Amino acid sequence: MSADMRTILAIETSCDDTCAAVVTEDGVVHSNLIASQMDHDRFGGVVPEVASRRHLELLDGVVGAALADADVSLAEVDAVAATRGPGLIGALLVGFSYAKALASTAGLPLVPVDHLQGHVSANFLHPSVFDPPFVCLVASGGHTFLARVEQRHGYEILGATTDDAAGEAFDKGARLLGLGYPGGAALDQLASTGDANAIDFPRTYVGDLDFSFSGIKTSLLYKLKALPDGDFESAKADLAASYQSAVVEMLVKRIEQAVQRTGIDRVAIGGGVAANSLLRRRVTELGVEVKVPPRSLCTDNAAMIGSAAFAISPLQPGQYSELDAYPSGSPIAV
Numbered sequence: 001m002s003a004d005m006r007t008i009l010a011i012e013t014s015c016d017d018t019c020a021a022v023v024t025e026d027g028v029v030h031s032n033l034i035a036s037q038m039d040h041d042r043f044g045g046v047v048p049e050v051a052s053r054r055h056l057e058l059l060d061g062v063v064g065a066a067l068a069d070a071d072v073s074l075a076e077v078d079a080v081a082a083t084r085g086p087g088l089i090g091a092l093l094v095g096f097s098y099a100k101a102l103a104s105t106a107g108l109p110l111v112p113v114d115h116l117q118g119h120v121s122a123n124f125l126h127p128s129v130f131d132p133p134f135v136c137l138v139a140s141g142g143h144t145f146l147a148r149v150e151q152r153h154g155y156e157i158l159g160a161t162t163d164d165a166a167g168e169a170f171d172k173g174a175r176l177l178g179l180g181y182p183g184g185a186a187l188d189q190l191a192s193t194g195d196a197n198a199i200d201f202p203r204t205y206v207g208d209l210d211f212s213f214s215g216i217k218t219s220l221l222y223k224l225k226a227l228p229d230g231d232f233e234s235a236k237a238d239l240a241a242s243y244q245s246a247v248v249e250m251l252v253k254r255i256e257q258a259v260q261r262t263g264i265d266r267v268a269i270g271g272g273v274a275a276n277s278l279l280r281r282r283v284t285e286l287g288v289e290v291k292v293p294p295r296s297l298c299t300d301n302a303a304m305i306g307s308a309a310f311a312i313s314p315l316q317p318g319q320y321s322e323l324d325a326y327p328s329g330s331p332i333a334v
């Protein structure tokens with residue numbers, strides 16, 4: 001950690017949420033604002049061009065509000081952190097270019113942050129700072145992997161999805177159940193009214209500690225096709241509960257195996273799927289020390305980017321003007 005970094009202004013624009021936060025090195029979140037773009041719902045997915053344009057419109061206001069909410073002026077900020085990748089390149093470029101320009105004009109250092117490291121680093125924030133070593137499940141809209149985390153920056157991948165991300169499995173399941181996009185949270189809610197044992201869904205385990213979610217999605221599609229006419233409304237909640245239960249069981253089983261393989265009996269979770277009620281409950285039943293971050297720090301947010309930044313060497317003005325965002329890959333994983 002740089003001795004000069006006490007207060008960080010963080011920016012996150014890797015997908016369709018325009019996020020800014022002020023975080024201090026003790027892990028306290030002073031503000032954490034998210035302007036969610038609702039424009040994509042009717043298209044059934046994020047439209048990259050629309051996302052970039054909305055970030056452009058919203059970002060300056062969101063950053064100003066994050067500073068105001070934290071009661072911090074730009075002069076009191078020690079560095080600007082921003083997500084460099086992975087994500088939608090146009091969306092990333094808006095946030096990253098804005099951060100470079102803001103830091104440069106204010107004479108501040110810039111900290112480029114990997115989005116997936118951010119999901120891991122959400123665990124270093126209050127209300128309870130959870131320090132490595134731990135096994136971390138990152139399950140989000142575009143990624144699902146298990147990591148061995150030994151320090152505050154970087155991690156070793158123990159296993160990852162071979163097809164869809166767990167968030168995609170939730171979103172595709174939700175779409176089939178008529179719950180809109182992104183439907184993970186809606187499916188979670190509907191599942192709470194259904195019977196998780198009503199319908200049998202396949203659990204798939206591939207590789208050593210890898211995941212596969214394409215089979216369960218297809219299974220839901222066929223179960224829906226096989227429903228007698230008029231039965232959809234009455235079957236919906238049971239389908240949601242059983243589907244969710246199978247996805248969560250696959251995730252939790254792998255966490256359990258990762259704990260056994262590594263001998264690290266401390267578990268953390270991150271990414272949007274870590275907001276899922278059943279997953280949050282199941283991990284606490286593992287019988288090991290567990291960190292479950294508040295939901296607002298699981299789905300995309302800038303506080304996690306600020307948290308990650310404290311463990312990264314900042315770039316001084318003049319060192320970052322040429323730096324570019326990256327759409328895929330996560331260079332800090334080994």
Ligand SMILES: Nc1ncnc2c1ncn2[C@@H]1O[C@H](COP(=O)(O)OP(=O)(O)OP(=O)(O)O)[C@@H](O)[C@H]1O
Nearest residue numbers: 140141142143167182184185188272273275276300
């Ligand atoms: N309660 C919930 N239950 C299940 N899934 C959820 C819940 N809340 C959010 N999700 C899912 O989390 C995902 C969004 O997570 P996140 O914001 O981290 O993804 P992303 O940033 O788009 O993807 P990535 O982090 O891989 O780039 C969506 O797929 C959404 O449906």
Ligand SMILES: [Mg+2]
Nearest residue numbers: 140141272300
């Ligand atoms: Mg994310």
